[in-house]
Amino acid sequence: MKAKTNFVPLALVAILLSILIGQAGWKKAEPWSPEQLLEPADLAQTINDAKAEKPLIISIGPAATIKGSVGVGPGSEADNLAKLEKLLSKEPKDRAIVIYCGCCPFKNCPNVRPAFTKLNELGFKNHKLLNLAKNLKTDWLDKGYPVAE
Template sequence: MKKIKINLLSFLAIVLLTFAIQIINASGQEPWKANQLLAPADLNKTFNNPKSPQPVIYSIGFQAIIKNSIDIGPGRDKESLKKLKLQLSKLPKDANIVIYCGCCPFNACPNIRPVFNLLNEMGFKNHKLLNLPQNIKVDWIDKGFAIKK
């Protein structure tokens, strides 16, 4: 009986360990760190406070909806990456940069990862991904945050 109990506990420990490793691996796959996700409300606040340093905002999705954002085009396209690279080459490495797409939930978005990887590779130190986990409608427009007029 004791042997069965030990075996069961060992089995459970292995399952839990495998599960934990999978979680660590999955979270480590994203090119951004948790502190590089910018809350939408925080970006919106900067628009209302002209004294606050204004970031350079790049739309790397299908339409530049957010106020003051620059339309680059979908980050999955080579042409967009080329266009962005050119714009980024004019900025200092400590520039305050925000990128966003908002087409789909993060796990299905084809645009955010190639762009974030590019920013990492180019050695930028202060770049953030706007945290739009569902899409730009739910996480930005519906909240009444600033959009282009």
């Protein structure tokens, strides 16, 4: 009888551990830290400040809409990640870089994660992701921030 009573607590512990381990792996960590998210107002201020040193601004979405940005195409496509790598090949690893997409709500964007991961893999140390939580229209255009001409 003692063997049965020991089995129940052990089984419960095993079940709880498997649930906890499963939940820990359920949500994948983002390839950026919270400090690497750049607020749109901050980038707009930098772009508008004639004396400010400008970061390299790269669109990894469908279009280079932000003033001064360079487009490489959607970051979800391997050819465009290769374009990104080529664009950055002569840049110093401490170059200030901002990437953005804005095609859809940030949490669902297929482009930002592969592109940001590529920057990490290439060893860049001063790169940020523009925090377009909803989309480019809502978080940039509707606020009157600078756009490409």
